Amino acid sequence: YETFSKRFKDDGISIAHLSRLTKDKERKNISSKLKDGHIDIVIGTHSLLSNKILFKNLCLVIIDEEQRFGVTQKERLKNLIANSHILTLTATPIPRTLHMALSGIRDLSIIASAPQERLPVRSFVTPFNDFNVKEGINRELHRGGQVYFIVPRIRDIKDLHDKISLLIADTSISSVHGRMRPKEIENTMMDFYEGNCNILIATSIIENGLDIPNANTIFIFNADMFGLGQLYQLKGRVGRSNKRAYAYYLLSNNREMSSSAEKRLYAIQSIEGLGAGFSLAAHDLDIRGAGNLLGDE
Numbered sequence: 001y002e003t004f005s006k007r008f009k010d011d012g013i014s015i016a017h018l019s020r021l022t023k024d025k026e027r028k029n030i031s032s033k034l035k036d037g038h039i040d041i042v043i044g045t046h047s048l049l050s051n052k053i054l055f056k057n058l059c060l061v062i063i064d065e066e067q068r069f070g071v072t073q074k075e076r077l078k079n080l081i082a083n084s085h086i087l088t089l090t091a092t093p094i095p096r097t098l099h100m101a102l103s104g105i106r107d108l109s110i111i112a113s114a115p116q117e118r119l120p121v122r123s124f125v126t127p128f129n130d131f132n133v134k135e136g137i138n139r140e141l142h143r144g145g146q147v148y149f150i151v152p153r154i155r156d157i158k159d160l161h162d163k164i165s166l167l168i169a170d171t172s173i174s175s176v177h178g179r180m181r182p183k184e185i186e187n188t189m190m191d192f193y194e195g196n197c198n199i200l201i202a203t204s205i206i207e208n209g210l211d212i213p214n215a216n217t218i219f220i221f222n223a224d225m226f227g228l229g230q231l232y233q234l235k236g237r238v239g240r241s242n243k244r245a246y247a248y249y250l251l252s253n254n255r256e257m258s259s260s261a262e263k264r265l266y267a268i269q270s271i272e273g274l275g276a277g278f279s280l281a282a283h284d285l286d287i288r289g290a291g292n293l294l295g296d297e
Contacts, residue, residue, distance in 0.1 A: 001015065001017040001043045004041060004043065008041070013040045013041060014033075014038060014039045014040045014041070015039070015040065015041045015042070015043070016030045016033070016034075016039045016041075016042050016043070017042070017043045017044055018030055018042060018043075018044035018045070018047050018048060018053075019044055019045040019047050020045065020047055021182060022047070030042070031052060031053055031054075034053060034054065034055055034056070035054045035055070035056060036056060037056035037057060046069070046073060049073050049076045049077065049080070051076075055080070058080060058081065058084050059084050059085065060084060060085045060086075060087070061077070061080065061081050061084055061085070061086045061087070062086075062087045062088075062089070063077075063086070063087070063088045063089065064089045064090075065089070065090060065208050065209075066088040066089060066090040066093065066094070066097060067090050067092050067093065067094050067097075067229045067233075068208065090277075091232065091233065091236060091277035092228070092229035092232050092233060092277045092280060092281050092284070093277075093278075093281045094229065094281075094284075095281070095284055095285040095288050095289060095290050095291065096290050096291045098281050098282065098284075098285050098290075099285060099290035110278055112278075117242040118239065118240075118242070119239060119242065119243070119244050119245070120239070121235055121238055121239040121245045121246065121247050122244065122245070122246050122247070123235065123246075123247045123249065123268060123269050124246070124247070124248050124249065124269070125223070125249045125251065125265050125268075125269045126248060126249070126250060126251070127250070127251055127253055128221065128222075128250040128251060128252055128253065129253075130163075130167055132248065132250070133163075133164070133167060133219065133250075134167045134168065136217055136219065136246065136248055137164070137167070137168055137171075137199065137217070137219075138168070139217070139246075140216060140217035140246070141168070141171065141198060143243075144214075145214055145215065145216045145217065145243070146192065146195070146197070146198055146199070146200070146212070146214050146215040146216075146217075147198065147199045147200070147215065147217045147218070147219070148199075148200055148202065148206065148215055148217070148218040148219070148234075148237055148238065149164065149199060149200065149201045149202070149218075149219045149221065150201075150202055150203070150204065150206070150218065150219065150220045150221060150234055151201065151202070151203060151221045151222070152203070152204070152221070152222050152225040152226060153203070154177045154178075154179060154203060156221060156222075157175045157177065157201050157203075160201055160221065161173055161175060161201055164199060164201070168199070171198045171199060172196065172197045172198050172199070173197070173198070173199045173200075173201065174188050174191060174192060174197040174199070174200050174201070175188075175200070175201040175202065176188045176189065176200065176201075176202045176203075176205060176206070177202065177203045177205060178203060178205050185205075188200075189210075192212065192215075193212055195214060200215075204226065204230055204234065206234075206237060207230060207233045207234055207237075208233060210237050211240055212237070212240070213240050213241035213243075214241070215237065215238055216238045216239060216241070216243050216244070216245040216246070217238060217245065217246045217247075217248075218234060218235065218237055218238045218245075218246070218247050218248070219248045219250055220234055220247070220248065220249050220250060221250050222250070222251070222252050222255075223249035223250055223251060223265060224251060224252075224255075224257045224258070224261035224262075224264070224265060225261075226264075227264070227284075228264045228267060228268065228280060228283065228284045228287065229280075229281070229284060231249065231264065231265075231268045232268065232276075232277060232280050234247075235247045235268070249265060249268065249269070251265075260287055260288075263283075263287050264283075264284075264287065267280060267283040267284075267287075268280065271283075
């Protein structure tokens with residue numbers, strides 16, 4: 001929102017932003033202006049798909065992180081954009097979207113070139129044990145970096161916090177998850193961004209939108225519980241500078257994996273290099289199938 005505001009500051013273009021954090025009074029004001037056509041550009045979250053939000057003349061819809069939108073939300077979008085242009089952006093298109101592109105229902109463009117000096121992230125699928133975790137964390141901390149530790153469930157955070165505290169002495173550990181207050185999440189992430197915290201334990205809440213160049217090692221606990229797109233997006237949180245980054249997909253010794261989980265982890269480990277999201281999405285299409293293009297399935 002701030003970027004667009006600066007860019008169109010002198011062009012007389014009206015811009016607004018809307019999310020679940022927007023206050024009710026402001027939300028009603030924005031909704032009214034959208035209906036009357038007094039706002040030219042609106043930037044928002046899933047809140048824009050509410051039945052209460054109406055547009056006077058919607059011509060262009062741009063969806064970032066398209067893989068985060070479900071079938072119900074896509075159906076709502078269809079009603080919104082009957083006579084509009086639509087551009088969807090994603091590093092890992094969901095199987096149904098990829099199938100539509102490969103079938104010619106949608107046009108497809110691929111950006112395969114990586115930013116300058118960017119190095120591929122090294123990926124390892126390995127059992128969860130003290131040695132692997134300690135070695136990986138110490139390697140990153142000794143070169144002045146920071147570490148992500150991702151868990152599938154909020155209840156896993158405390159146990160991992162205690163274990164890492166025992167393994168690594170004199171280090172600062174923070175945690176973040178979706179049940180925390182927005183201000184608390186913001187403060188925790190700012191501490192991590194500014195380097196006041198060395199290790200961040202988090203749920204998949206950090207899957208998108210983070211750019212912290214100094215964090216170049218990520219551990220994903222119980223990696224078989226995440227989807228293929230999620231694993232790739234989480235891997236993308238590291239390696240955002242000219243330093244070599246490492247992604248460790250940790251497996252529990254107490255639970256047997258499903259065959260589809262094995263295929264996901266094989267795919268994520270076997271595909272190296274930058275800009276591999278399209279290839280990974282093709283694997284996801286093979287594993288899950290395209291579904292029903294005209295219905296909810």
